[in-house]
Amino acid sequence: LGEGRSLKSDLRFAHSSDEGGSNVDNKAFGAMFTYAFGGHALGLGYQRMSGDTGFAYVNGSDAYLVNFVQISDFANREERSWQARYDFNFASVGIPGLTLMTRYLSGDGVELGAGREDGKEWERDTDIAYVIQSGPLKNLGLKWRNATVRTSHFGSDLDENRLILSYTLPLW
Secondary structure (H helix, E strand, C coil), X not given: CCCCEEEEEEEEEEEECCHHHCCCCXXXXXXXXXXXXXXXXXXXXXXXXXXXXXXXXXXXXXXXXXXXXXXXXXCCCCCEEEEEEEEEEXXXXXXXXXXXXXXXXXXXXXXXXXXXXXXXXXXXXXXXXXECCCCXXXXXXXXXXXXXXXXXXXXXXXXXXXXXXXXXXXXX
16 A cells, blocks of 8 residues: 555454353444554444344453454444544654554444334543653553443433553563
């Protein structure tokens, strides 16, 4: 695509069935495409759940879904969701270690049962992070993560802020 440009694809499919007498029946498809140029990255994602249940989690494991984000997973029964994401690495303008990520996700078609209107939800996330580049605190990172979730007919509306400290320890 040229110098400093790339296109990344991420395609995922999971099939959970009711084999063995469980009540699980779900197919999950997700796709995320990200175009990067300079310090910018633009991403678009789509995720679709189908079947009699939402996505199955095994023993508290994490989901490997493209729209599994800070608060919601957009993995309810019959849910369709899309994501628009923007990342910026400030190193491209002379501030190494500073990064920004913001994304918006929207889901609809959530099957809530007979006689109930289909559910909808959206989530907006923003991260701003800085990793110290030199000196005695080199590799110490600070990240502020903000999320807002709104739903219709199911779930709770949430607002969340997280402050994350991290340290990367080079082993060799």
